[in-house]
Amino acid sequence: MPRDAEIRLRDRLSKLGGLDLLRGARLSGELERLQRQLDRIEAEPTDEEIWRSVELARHQDRPYTLDYVPRIFEEFFELHGDRGRGDDAALVTGLGRLEGRTVAVIGHQKGRDIKERTTRNFGMAYPEGYRKAIRVMELADRHGFPLVTLVDTPGAYPGVAAEQHGQGGAIARSQAAMARLGVPTVACIIGEGGSGGAVAIALADRVLMQEHAIYSVISPEGCAAILWRDAGEARKAAAAFKPDAAHCLELGVIDGIVPEPEGGAQESHDEAARLLAAALADAIEELDDIPPDELRAARRLKFRSMGVLA
Amino acid sequence: MNRIDVSIEHKHAPPEPPAKKHPNTCPGCGSHYRDDELEVSLRVCPHCGHHFPVKARERIAQLVDPGSFEEEAIDLRSADPLDFFDLRSYKERLAEAEVATGLGDAMVIGAATIEALACELAVMDFSFMGGSMGSVTGEKFARACESAVEAGVPLVSVSASGGARMQEGILALMQLPKTVVAVEELHEARCALISVMAHPTTGGLLASFASLGDVLLAEPGALMSFAGPRVVAQTTREKLPDDFGLAESNLRFGHVDGVVPRPELRPTLARLLRLFGSD
Numbered sequence A: 001m002p003r004d005a006e007i008r009l010r011d012r013l014s015k016l017g018g019l020d021l022l023r024g025a026r027l028s029g030e031l032e033r034l035q036r037q038l039d040r041i042e043a044e045p046t047d048e049e050i051w052r053s054v055e056l057a058r059h060q061d062r063p064y065t066l067d068y069v070p071r072i073f074e075e076f077f078e079l080h081g082d083r084g085r086g087d088d089a090a091l092v093t094g095l096g097r098l099e100g101r102t103v104a105v106i107g108h109q110k111g112r113d114i115k116e117r118t119t120r121n122f123g124m125a126y127p128e129g130y131r132k133a134i135r136v137m138e139l140a141d142r143h144g145f146p147l148v149t150l151v152d153t154p155g156a157y158p159g160v161a162a163e164q165h166g167q168g169g170a171i172a173r174s175q176a177a178m179a180r181l182g183v184p185t186v187a188c189i190i191g192e193g194g195s196g197g198a199v200a201i202a203l204a205d206r207v208l209m210q211e212h213a214i215y216s217v218i219s220p221e222g223c224a225a226i227l228w229r230d231a232g233e234a235r236k237a238a239a240a241f242k243p244d245a246a247h248c249l250e251l252g253v254i255d256g257i258v259p260e261p262e263g264g265a266q267e268s269h270d271e272a273a274r275l276l277a278a279a280l281a282d283a284i285e286e287l288d289d290i291p292p293d294e295l296r297a298a299r300r301l302k303f304r305s306m307g308v309l310a
Numbered sequence B: 001m002n003r004i005d006v007s008i009e010h011k012h013a014p015p016e017p018p019a020k021k022h023p024n025t026c027p028g029c030g031s032h033y034r035d036d037e038l039e040v041s042l043r044v045c046p047h048c049g050h051h052f053p054v055k056a057r058e059r060i061a062q063l064v065d066p067g068s069f070e071e072e073a074i075d076l077r078s079a080d081p082l083d084f085f086d087l088r089s090y091k092e093r094l095a096e097a098e099v100a101t102g103l104g105d106a107m108v109i110g111a112a113t114i115e116a117l118a119c120e121l122a123v124m125d126f127s128f129m130g131g132s133m134g135s136v137t138g139e140k141f142a143r144a145c146e147s148a149v150e151a152g153v154p155l156v157s158v159s160a161s162g163g164a165r166m167q168e169g170i171l172a173l174m175q176l177p178k179t180v181v182a183v184e185e186l187h188e189a190r191c192a193l194i195s196v197m198a199h200p201t202t203g204g205l206l207a208s209f210a211s212l213g214d215v216l217l218a219e220p221g222a223l224m225s226f227a228g229p230r231v232v233a234q235t236t237r238e239k240l241p242d243d244f245g246l247a248e249s250n251l252r253f254g255h256v257d258g259v260v261p262r263p264e265l266r267p268t269l270a271r272l273l274r275l276f277g278s279d
Helices: A002-017 A025-042 A047-057 A065-072 A114-123 A127-143 A160-164 A167-180 A195-199 A220-228 A231-241 A245-250 A269-287 A292-304 B035-040 B056-063 B090-101 B135-151 B166-173 B175-188 B229-236 B247-252 B262-275
Strands: A074-079 A091-098 A101-108 A147-153 A185-194 A206-210 A214-216 A256-258 B070-072 B107-114 B117-124 B155-161 B193-201 B215-218
Touching: A047 A214, A047 A231, A065 A091, A065 A101, A065 A147, A065 A269, A074 A127, A091 A127, A091 A269, A101 A127, A127 A147, A127 A167, A147 A195, A160 B229, A167 A195, A167 A292, A167 B175, A185 A195, A185 A269, A195 B166, A195 B175, A206 A245, A206 A269, A214 A245, A214 B166, A220 A231, A220 B166, A231 B166, A245 A256, A256 A269, A292 B175, B056 B107, B056 B117, B056 B155, B056 B262, B070 B135, B090 B166, B107 B135, B107 B262, B117 B135, B117 B262, B135 B155, B135 B166, B135 B175, B166 B175, B175 B193, B193 B262, B215 B247, B215 B262
Parallel strands: A101 A147, A147 A185, A185 A206, A185 A214, A206 A256, B117 B155, B155 B193, B193 B215
Antiparallel strands: A074 A091, A091 A101, B070 B107, B107 B117
């Protein structure tokens, strides 16, 4: 198995090397980083290393969407409300300029202190949040703005009102809306990519992941509670379902890894933002000249092919 | 103690310990049923209307014209890309599920006719690993969409699933966008999706294709929630309404078009197939 994994990642790395996304001068450091990721996989990442990604992805000082927004986008203007029921502060949407062109931005916002976390509901959106996201996706499509989404949520909010307002349907329709867009779309997991609440805004042409972000079908604690019947076994669960960026790349779930400052994004928000901005701009540039129909078809084909069959 | 007990309750013989529950007891009304009778009544309790779970093949037999079902993608089987091991290995769980259910995965797909109207079917089976959606389940659903497009017929899906299959990790989550793009292609080819939600349709199922039907139907008493009642209660410490997430409450909140008792499901589907122009 580790040998197979190595071959697959080598194969994938060589393919990635051929992509414009990673050939750009600004990202020349990325392949090097990937190489380091590969080295780590070769060395069989220990359970501790996977768990370290989980901890860094949830680090209290890790930059959130609203830390990146002023550092990456100029003239940002926030758009509020789903035009039906409310404004969900757990999902921030708006317009801004990236390298001189207007882009639409959608991102989860967890909140830094207790007060903000309460307002932002720890980045766990209600259906209102996903409906706001859909509205902004359609706006972007109408005006030909590329769409950037920043994913950072433990999951969609599991509450009575959220269910009554149609949580499942909202997440499904948000994905469907992304499948219809004719503009370049780039998603980046910048912290926790928690299940349906994350993939709702991640059906993108390019899905990137920061080096220490995690992307998973369920939280380690949730998985442990169900399969081990003990939430305390979260480390074991994380080691089993491998939510780290290198494994997601290996499984073909993401298209590239965005490097972080040494020691993690929390060490320097400015540096993390610079690296993220470069990756986003390169991805958009790469997708820019593709006609809408082709863009849509390639995006759908990519997700249509996800999974491993015997 | 040596006190004499004079309480009234003890004048009679002490109550018997509760008798062992009869294995065929309806959870709805406590009445006993015979297996063969329950099958004839489409696994609906004749006394209280409780809807028992229906396995995929039996569901298909209930819905389609006899002999009309032609199964597709029978040979698809899950791989174990993560070498997943919790208390037991995923491979072992898969093998055991196949032996127990006679199915290759939690979904059966194929072409059929309902009241002589052609359609494609995608039917889930909760008894295969809780109906959880893994790579094969998603693949089968996507192929059902493609078959429907090719034949130019509507797709009828019947979901019964706890959500994504954890043992496939992130790839299980990716079955959400995979089935969503398949529905998009189906819709662009102007084929209808009629989504029937049986008990339970939760988590990743509700957050993907099951919610994207042109018409959404639910079985009485089916649980349809993104987060299960236990998770909601534990996370929020909210008091849950008695009908939390049930089909009837989803109808009230505008999330489904109808709650259809099982005996009416076949005629209802036939009517919808006619309305969507299948011939």
